[in-house]
Amino acid sequence: MTSTTQAGQNADVVIVGAGVAGLVAARELLAAGLRVIVLEKGRGVGGRMATRRLGAAVCDHGAQFFTVRGRAFGTLVREAHDAGAVAEWCDGFTRATANGGGMLPPGDGHPRWRGTSGMTGLPKHIATAFDPARGEVRAGVKVASIGIAAARVTVGIDDGSMLRAAAAIVSSPVPQSLELMVAGGMVPDAIDPAALRLLAGIDYDPCFALMLVLDRPSLVPSPGGIQFEAEGPANGPIAWLADNQQKGISSVPSLTVHATAAFSREHFDAPADDVAEKLLEAAAAWIDGPVSTAVIERSLQRWKFAQPKTPVADPLVVACTQPPIVCCGDAFGTAKVEGAASSGLAAARWAVRVLAGET
Ligand SMILES: Cc1cc2nc3c(=O)[nH]c(=O)nc-3n(C[C@H](O)[C@H](O)[C@H](O)COP(=O)(O)OP(=O)(O)OC[C@H]3O[C@@H](n4cnc5c(N)ncnc54)[C@H](O)[C@@H]3O)c2cc1C
Structure with a gap:
């Protein structure tokens, strides 16, 4: 897929959070030819791999x-091992x-x-491999809201600025993700009611x-x-x-x-x-x-x-399809580091399909 970035749009996909889920999602979207911005409120990448x-x-x-355990995560870890990032x-x-x-x-x-030098090794390895022409991690940027305007995702930053994208992947811990969607006016009307129930129950x-x-x-x-x-x-x-x-x-x-x-x-x-x-x-x-x-x-x-406490069984929860907004992270699927990575991958693959008009 080639990038679909349009006028007035900063990226094809904005990702909230540069933990392992968000970074694995970005890697997959970049491999599909899309333009991605990852926004991370912390000073560096890794999230809870700290x-x-x-x-x-x-x-x-x-x-x-x-x-x-899984093949896709195994491939990533082998690659990081060969690069000296994990052991x-x-x-x-x-x-x-x-x-x-x-x-x-x-x-x-x-x-x-x-x-190799601490648990941030794997996330740093993923982020440093991004093609800077299409993939960017903006650290120290706190997202304040996620909303929808003119069939685009609008991502409000806490300095008052705004990004627009065709899709969003939200990998922050779920209570924080919900707060962002409330602040952006997505709750209750723009979010899928079943998704809202699921997300609201995650503790x-x-x-x-x-x-x-x-x-x-x-x-x-x-x-x-x-x-x-x-x-x-x-x-x-x-x-x-x-x-x-x-x-x-x-x-x-x-x-x-x-x-x-x-x-x-x-x-x-x-x-x-x-x-x-x-x-x-x-x-x-x-x-x-x-x-x-x-x-x-x-x-x-x-x-x-x-x-x-109890991850939901599915590796992602779709908050909205038009425009595509999906939640991922360790609360979806099998939890822990590998579960978060698998969830990020599943969310990215879903977004690629929706943006290509396949679902
Ligand atoms: C103390 C502890 C011990 C653990 N031990 C293990 C272990 O031994 N093995 C294991 O496999 N797992 C362990 N885990 C779990 C593992 O760390 C997580 O499952 C995994 O790292 C989650 O990755 P994630 O990408 O889903 O979320 P996160 O790593 O939390 O990433 C989400 C990112 O979103 C960012 N963010 C949040 N809100 C915003 C916002 N408004 N704007 C911008 N950015 C935002 C956060 O700063 C964060 O970087 C442990 C976790 C903790 C806390």
Whole structure:
């Protein structure tokens, strides 16, 4: 397909969000010959595939690893691997049956992948391969509304400017996507009522991520990750603990601690220092020496929309067909990083078909 960009239109397709779903969608649209603008409110690409520097340490604080099951995602990961952007981490993690209780050894034979320098490696790899003549990621641009005017999608930016496109793919977490469509006047009349019901029912768990820089190696067993048993009152506040140095992304010792959804929900509005102290206390068993001296730096991230509680079965939800506006991301299909990528791909393929007049 060749580009259909028309006068008064900035791109064939505007994509909201440069997480893995939005970027995989853009890659597919570009391969189909369309002109694409990806708008991302964050400073860089990746969304919840997030890596941060903390002092001399590098910490992944969103997604920690990904698995590969499908063929399309497998092809992308192989390509990223060949380019040096991702690497296999291990084939499973230590499992703690209860906090500080029984520990089951790692290894189930199924590869877990990481970015070579952090989880942003895969999204950065996808974005840097875009042909700049047709594909553009605009970071630091917050979308304020999505609406429809004269059979075009209108995308309002929070600085008051507006983009027009033939279609839109919306990959922000669903409650945020709905807010954009409400602000653009699509709700209730322009959105498909069944889609609205589905989208309105999608809910996410929050998650705290505590990043710690240590003055000596941690006590986390090889290969550097502990998954804690499903939530329960006896299991404490930690769901996951990773050693970023053993993982191979940090040159100095550092930990990432993820809280359980229950703990994160209960303490979501609590002061950061109180939350950090509670998580630190629970993580002390894997820190060598007194935490007061062994932890030399710390930072707490609050993810409001960490993971969907119950993704919808379909890989996309069509909000509108004329003009085409479709929602995608990890809330659609099989969730997690691979589910988000698959959803982005499905949304792009749908948009290509509709723009070509095939459906
Ligand atoms: C703490 C945590 C741990 C996780 N662990 C794992 C794991 O180990 N393995 C795994 O597979 N998955 C894990 N996940 C889930 C995984 O990160 C997500 O499923 C996946 O990254 C979602 O990708 P996405 O593209 O759908 O959404 P996102 O990555 O959230 O991308 C959406 C993008 O939209 C942007 N955006 C939102 N609103 C606007 C706006 N108004 N204007 C412009 N841009 C906007 C956001 O900034 C974001 O970059 C974890 C998630 C979290 C938070």
